[in-house]
Amino acid sequence: MSVNELSGVHIWDGNAHRGVGAVGWSAGRISSVDITASAGDADLTVIPGLIDTHVHLIGNASDTPADFLSWPLTTRPEEQVLHGLAHARRALAVGVTTVRDLAADDIQFSLSRALEAGVIEGPRVLAHGLVNMTGGHGDLFTPPAVVDRKPVADGPDACRALVRRWARSGADGIKVPVSGGVLSVGDKASWRNYTDAEIAAIVDEAHALGMRVAAHAHTEDGIRRALAHGVDSVEHATKLTAALAAQMVAGGTTVAPTLLINDRIADGSVPVAPGQREIAQELVSGRDPVFRAAAAAGVEFVLGTDANGFHVGFDDQWEELRAMARVFDWDAARALQSATSRAAAAIGRGHDLGRIADGFAADLVVVRGRPWEDAGALRAESVVAVVARGRLVAGSLPG
Template sequence: MHRITAHLWNGERDLGPSTLTWATDETDGVITGIAPADGTSAADTAGASAAASPFSVIPGLIDTHVHLMGYAGRGRVDFLSWPLVTRPEEQTLHGLANARTALVNGVTTVRDLAADDTQFSLRRAIDDGVVEGPRTLAHGMVSMTAGHGDLFTPPAFPLRKLLADGPDECRKLVRHWARAGADGVKIATSGGVLSVGDKSAWRNYTAAEIETIVDEAHALGMRVAAHAHTTAGIEVAIAHGVDSIEHATQLTLEQAERIAAAGITVAPTLLINDRIAAGEAGVTPEQAGQAAELIAARDALFAAAAAAGVDFVLGTDANGHHVRFGDQMEEVRHMAAVFGWTAERALQAATTRAASAIGRESSIGRLDTGHLADFVVLRGRPWERLDDLDTANIVAVVSRGRVVAGSLPA
C-alpha cells in the first residue's frame, strides 16, 4: 500500500489536507482511500502538517487531441516532409519520446486523433508495461480523396494514408479501424490550415458519407471526433451527431447553444492556431494567413460560447512541432484567459470534463476510491492560483500507481 498526505483537489473541488492511499498490481494502480488528514500524521510526506504543506495533489491531466508521431529530436525539421522521408520504425521512437515527455509533464492520458497501426502498437506496448507512457486512446482517420487528411501527402508521393470515397468505402474503413483496435474515428467536416493547398472552407464529405461514418462508428461502440474550423463545418458536425468537435474556430452563439444542449464537447486548440497565425515554427505565409483569418474573431466567439455552456476541454493538437508535448499546462492557462474561467473551472477542463469527453469518467480524471492512481504532486494551489499550474512546479508524477517522474516528498 502506498500513501501521500498533502492538500488534495479531486478533479472537482478542494478536499483540503487529505491522505490518499493506493495499491499497485502488475499492470495498474487503484486508489483505495481518501481521508481527511489530522495534521500531525506520520504519513505526512511533506514532513510537516498537511495544512502547512506546500504540496498539492491533483489528477493527471488528459489531453483529448494529440498527434504522437511527430518529430521529437533536438533540432528542427520540416513538418510536412519529415513523415514522408522517415521510416515508420523511426517514427515510432519519436512517438514514444513524445509520449514520455507528455507523461513527465503531468499528462497521464492522451488521445491520438490520427492513429494507425503504429499508434495502436505503441498503445499496446504501454498498456503491457513494455515501455512507459501515458494511457493512450487512438482514433483512426476516415478521410476522402483530396480531403484535409489526404492533403498532407503531395500528389506524386506514392505512399498515401487509407482513404474512403462513397458511403460503402466509408463504412468499410470504419470497420477496418474497429478491427485494428481503434477507440474511435476522426473525420473532417471542413478543410484545414497546415495541409498543403487546403482551404478551410472546402467541404469534406457529403451528408450521406458522414451519416454512414457516424452510424457505423456508433454501432461499433466508437466515438467520432470531427475536425471543423468553419461555421459551415461545425454545422455539419452538429447535424450528424458527432461526439466532439476539434478546433470549432468560427463557432457561433446559436451553434454553441445547440452544442451545449447536445452534450458535444469542444477541444479549442488555442496555442497551435495562435502560433501558426503568428508565423512561428517555420509555417508558410499561406498557412499563417489562413490561421490569422480563422482566429480573428475567435476569442470573443469562444467567450460567448463558454458562457452559453459549451463544454470546452483540454485538447492541444500537440505534434512536437507547433505545440510541444509539455505545453499542456500553458494551454490550460490560456483557456482560462480566453474563456474568463476561474482556476478551478480551467482545471476541470483538463481532468474530470476531459475524462467524460473520451468516455473514461468512471476510471480517470478524478481522485476517488476505485479510480486509477494517476496524479500529479506539485507546489502551490493551482485550483486557486492557476499560475501555479506550471511544469516548473511539478514535484512528482504518478501513473498507474507508480512514480514515473520526480519523487514523492519525503
C-alpha cells in the same frame, strides 16, 4: 499486495479542493482518500493526471531539425513508433497521464498496446483512426506525387469499411475531417470535407461498434454538419456561433479549442508558409469573444492542444490551460477541471479517469502550491512528481 500512500498534501480531486490528507493506491487503482483537515499550510497539492484530448504523437522528436511535412515520408514506421514514444514520455513528465491521438493508424495502435501492457512507461494513449476523403484535409498532408499514401475512403460504403478496418486494428475511436484545415498543403479551411451521406455513415458505423467520433471542423458549415450527424466532439470549432453553441449544449458535444497552435501560426511565432499564416489569422479573428460567450452559455470546452512536437510541444499543456483560463474568463479550478474530470467525461472515461476517488486509476500529479487558486500557477515547472497507473514515472514523492 503493496499499498502506496501520499500524505500531508492538499487534495484537489478533479472537481474541487477537498482539504489536506492522504491518498492511497494499490494495483494501479486508488484505494483510499482520507481528509485529515479541511484546510492547512501544506506546501504540495496532489491532483489527477492531466488528459490531453487532442494530440498527434507521430513526428520528429529528435534534436535534429526536420521538415514538418516531409519527415513522415522519409522515416520508417519502426522509427516513427520510437519518436511517438518520446513525445508521449515528454507529456508524461509534466503530468499528462492520458492523451488522445486523433490521426492514428497501426503505428499508434501498436504504441498504445505496448504502453497499456506495461512494456515501457508512458501515458495512456487512446488512438482514433482517421477516416479521410481523397483530397481531404488529412490527405493533403501528403504531396500528390507520393504513391504510398495513408488510407482514404470515398462514398458511404467505403467510409463504413474504413471504420471497420480501424476497429479491427484496435482503434479507440474515429476522427473525421468535415472542413479543410490550416497546415495541410494547398488546403482551404472553407472547403467541405465529406458529404452528409458519408458523415452519417461514418458516425453510424463508429457508434454501432462502440467508438466515439471526433470531428475536425473550423467553419460554421462544418460545425453545423458535424452536429447534425451526432459526433461526440468537435475539434477546433474556430468559427463557432451562438446558435451552434446552443446546439452543443443541448447535445452534450464537447470542444477541444486548440488555442495555442492557431495563435502561434497566426502570429508567426512558429515557422509556417505565408498562406498557412493567413488562414490561421482569418480563423482566429474574432474567435475569443465568441468562445467566451459559448463557455458562459455552457459549451463544454476541454483540454486539447493539437500537440505535434513542432508547432506545439508535448510539454505545453499547462500553457494551453493558462490560455483557456484567459480566453474563457475561467478561474484556476475551472481550467483544471477541463484537463481532468471534464476531459475524462469527454473521452468516455469519466468512470475511471480524471478524479481522485476510490476505484479510479492511480494517475496523480504532485505540484507545488495551490493550483486551484491561481491560474498563473498552472505551470509545468511546478510539477514535483507524476504517478501513472500506480507507478512513479517522474520526479520523487515527498517523504
